Amino acid sequence: MTTMQNINSKNNYMPRICFMSHHLLRTFSKPIIEEYAFRAQIETIDASFEQVLSLANERISAANVDVFLSAGSNASILRDGIQTPVVSIDVSGYDLMKALIKAKEISPNVGVITYGDAIPSLDDLKSLLLLNLTQYHYKTPREAQACIQKLKDKGVEVVLGSSIIVELAQKAAMKAILTYSLESIRIALDQALEVGRVAHLEQTRFEQLNSVLQTLPEAVVAVNSQEKIIAINHAMKKILSVESHDLRGRTLSEVQPELSLKDVLQHHTEDEIPSSVLQLDNRDWVSHKAAIFENGQIVGAAITLHDAGTIYTADTKLRMFERKRQFTARHHFGTIQGDSVALKNTINKAKRYSKSEFDILIMGESGTGKELFAQAIHNESHRANQPFIAINCAAFPETLIESELFGHDDGAFTGSKRGGRRGLIESAHKGTLFLDEIGDMPLSLQTRLLRVLQERAITRLGSNTPIPIDIRVIAATHQPLKDLVALKQFRQDLYYRLNTLELRLPPLRERKNDIALLFNNFLKSSLTKNFKNHAVLDEIQHLLSSILNQYLWPGNIRELESVAKRVAILLPTLATPIDQNLLYEELPDIFTKHSISDDADQTLPANILHPHTSPKAPFENLKTQFDKATAALKMANGNHLQAATLLGISRTTLWRWLNK
Numbered sequence: 001m002t003t004m005q006n007i008n009s010k011n012n013y014m015p016r017i018c019f020m021s022h023h024l025l026r027t028f029s030k031p032i033i034e035e036y037a038f039r040a041q042i043e044t045i046d047a048s049f050e051q052v053l054s055l056a057n058e059r060i061s062a063a064n065v066d067v068f069l070s071a072g073s074n075a076s077i078l079r080d081g082i083q084t085p086v087v088s089i090d091v092s093g094y095d096l097m098k099a100l101i102k103a104k105e106i107s108p109n110v111g112v113i114t115y116g117d118a119i120p121s122l123d124d125l126k127s128l129l130l131l132n133l134t135q136y137h138y139k140t141p142r143e144a145q146a147c148i149q150k151l152k153d154k155g156v157e158v159v160l161g162s163s164i165i166v167e168l169a170q171k172a173a174m175k176a177i178l179t180y181s182l183e184s185i186r187i188a189l190d191q192a193l194e195v196g197r198v199a200h201l202e203q204t205r206f207e208q209l210n211s212v213l214q215t216l217p218e219a220v221v222a223v224n225s226q227e228k229i230i231a232i233n234h235a236m237k238k239i240l241s242v243e244s245h246d247l248r249g250r251t252l253s254e255v256q257p258e259l260s261l262k263d264v265l266q267h268h269t270e271d272e273i274p275s276s277v278l279q280l281d282n283r284d285w286v287s288h289k290a291a292i293f294e295n296g297q298i299v300g301a302a303i304t305l306h307d308a309g310t311i312y313t314a315d316t317k318l319r320m321f322e323r324k325r326q327f328t329a330r331h332h333f334g335t336i337q338g339d340s341v342a343l344k345n346t347i348n349k350a351k352r353y354s355k356s357e358f359d360i361l362i363m364g365e366s367g368t369g370k371e372l373f374a375q376a377i378h379n380e381s382h383r384a385n386q387p388f389i390a391i392n393c394a395a396f397p398e399t400l401i402e403s404e405l406f407g408h409d410d411g412a413f414t415g416s417k418r419g420g421r422r423g424l425i426e427s428a429h430k431g432t433l434f435l436d437e438i439g440d441m442p443l444s445l446q447t448r449l450l451r452v453l454q455e456r457a458i459t460r461l462g463s464n465t466p467i468p469i470d471i472r473v474i475a476a477t478h479q480p481l482k483d484l485v486a487l488k489q490f491r492q493d494l495y496y497r498l499n500t501l502e503l504r505l506p507p508l509r510e511r512k513n514d515i516a517l518l519f520n521n522f523l524k525s526s527l528t529k530n531f532k533n534h535a536v537l538d539e540i541q542h543l544l545s546s547i548l549n550q551y552l553w554p555g556n557i558r559e560l561e562s563v564a565k566r567v568a569i570l571l572p573t574l575a576t577p578i579d580q581n582l583l584y585e586e587l588p589d590i591f592t593k594h595s596i597s598d599d600a601d602q603t604l605p606a607n608i609l610h611p612h613t614s615p616k617a618p619f620e621n622l623k624t625q626f627d628k629a630t631a632a633l634k635m636a637n638g639n640h641l642q643a644a645t646l647l648g649i650s651r652t653t654l655w656r657w658l659n660k
């Protein structure tokens with residue numbers, strides 16, 4: 001029999017209590033249940049032993065119970081079999097005493113039958129109340145029946161116990177007294193109200209979290225400390241091809257051994273567990289496992305699966321985003337540091353060039369700021385709000401640079417993107433195209449580039465249709481392009497086309513006035529915010545000033561910047577007076593004799609002092625680029641930058657030659 005009492009009020013939540021008891025206890029409790037009808041929704045169900053769990057699970061599945069209220073064996077069965085909280089009606093010492101006194105009025109031969117264990121304190125009451133008291137306990141209905149029989153055989157006339165015992169005793173024509181009191185039932189109901197309220201709050205919180213879990217694109221499943229599934233989202237159910245009801249009471253390892261969380265539960269680690277890749281449902285997944293802790297105790301674990309395909313796509317998008325960022329120029333003339341007349345003149349010239357629409361050729365050694373100037377010119381020009389696209393011609397193999405620059409049409413080559421892809425020249429439409437290391441551009445591409453510059457139209461690879469474009473080209477090189485023209489390595493017509501406006505950037509050794517300023521600025525911006533040792537800072541600036549001035553700076557400002565960074569890392573470890581040996585160790589290039597300009601005329605080949613002279617001597621007799629590169633490296637004692645400078649090529653080109 002079931003009865004649902006009262007309805008729920010939205011503002012004042014009434015916990016849903018399921019009172020599961022033997023019908024005798026229900027009848028006995030009726031007045032109290034009625035008393036609580038306005039404080040809780042109480043459903044009373046008559047059940048005992050084997051029916052208890054299935055009836056309870058029905059309520060749980062229908063999600064209409066917060067707490068179970070039960071007594072004796074029912075309470076114990078429920079506690080063992082379900083996760084929902086269970087409050088039990090307990091027999092107090094006072095209840096027992098009252099029942100025993102009542103029993104004594106009937107007969108001095110009294111039997112007490114309890115569920116589970118015997119009550120040790122009963123023996124004291126025995127002598128106190130002058131009773132002939134026999135105590136038995138049971139676990140199953142059969143044992144309960146056997147206890148009754150044993151008492152009867154002993155001549156016991158009155159039996160105390162739970163409602164099941166009372167019923168069995170009455171059937172055996174014995175007198176019986178229910179040990180529970182109305183007061184104990186009231187106490188249990190009060191407790192159930194509180195537990196039910198808390199359980200409801202927790203359930204609401206769980207449902208909120210669960211609904212968040214359901215919206216996640218990642219597949220998630222969580223287990224308790226016995227690895228039983230406690231939460232799972234749609235994405236995970238789909239991968240496992242299961243429904244929620246298939247999962248009840250099952251461990252994750254049973255459902256899908258590959259996702260087993262037993263290792264996490266056993267290893268008790270709060271450290272991050274490395275992710276791994278697995279295959280399920282014909283797809284690759286990146287899995288993350290983590291333990292769930294509560295007050296320092298491991299209470300469960302969770303596993304998340306990320307679709308590897310989605311990760312690849314996200315990675316590509318991030319790269320695209322990164323690439324887009326490369327399409328903007330950060331620098332302007334204000335960021336170009338230096339007070340030297342040589343630099344000021346160059347800046348003024350560059351500013352004038354910015355206002356014109358002609359293409360520009362920037363010449364200068366590696367690290368003199370060619371890209372910096374190109375960006376500044378772009379930002380000073382009327383194209384400032386349009387794309388600035390930089391491409392390093394030395395960094396790409398010929399085949400790749402062609403499609404990077406010109407783009408391709410659908411099916412232009414194996415693996416070409418469907419729908420085609422626009423190249424960098426097209427992407428620079430309305431803006432500036434910066435072609436760094438133009439001297440390294442293959443001849444075939446020089447021809448195509450010239451056509452683009454003359455016709456102001458671009459034809460993608462695999463297409464015949466020219467697309468009109470409006471770009472300004474700024475090309476840069478550290479190589480003597482005129483010499484390359486003479487050697488027929490650079491097209492003369494392209495050279496004249498590009499150098500309509502020519503900007504020569506002075507190497508650092510030609511503007512020594514700027515060295516200290518640049519070094520100090522780079523040093524300060526590389527120091528950590530909490531570095532406050534001004535004495536060390538002053539001493540290092542003083543110690544290095546003349547050394548830095550004498551050095552040739554083959555890598556120019558880039559090299560100066562990296563020297564400043566190395567010093568910035570060293571500074572926090574130094575104390576005054578500074579141990580100069582530490583400086584020698586950290587900056588061997590700066591301190592080597594070969595680097596000092598006073599000696600340079602005797603010790604270095606001519607082209608390091610006059611970098612725009614031809615790279616031929618002393619390597620012109622060597623046949624292959626590899627031989628030239630290794631010979632230069634040997635001469636530069638393994639220093640790549642110096643070797644590249646000796647050859648008159650960029651470091652990128654040096655690497656390329658070495659890999660040939």
Ligand SMILES: Nc1ncnc2c1ncn2[C@@H]1O[C@H](COP(=O)(O)OP(=O)(O)OP(=O)(O)O)[C@@H](O)[C@H]1O
Pocket residue numbers: 335336337338364365366367368369370371372373436478557558561650
């Ligand atoms: N005058 C300057 N003031 C501040 N920083 C500068 C200056 N000149 C160059 N730099 C810095 O030096 C580094 C090298 O500059 P950039 O890349 O423009 O040189 P580059 O001549 O294009 O070099 P490469 O030929 O090797 O490509 C960059 O970090 C740049 O910001």
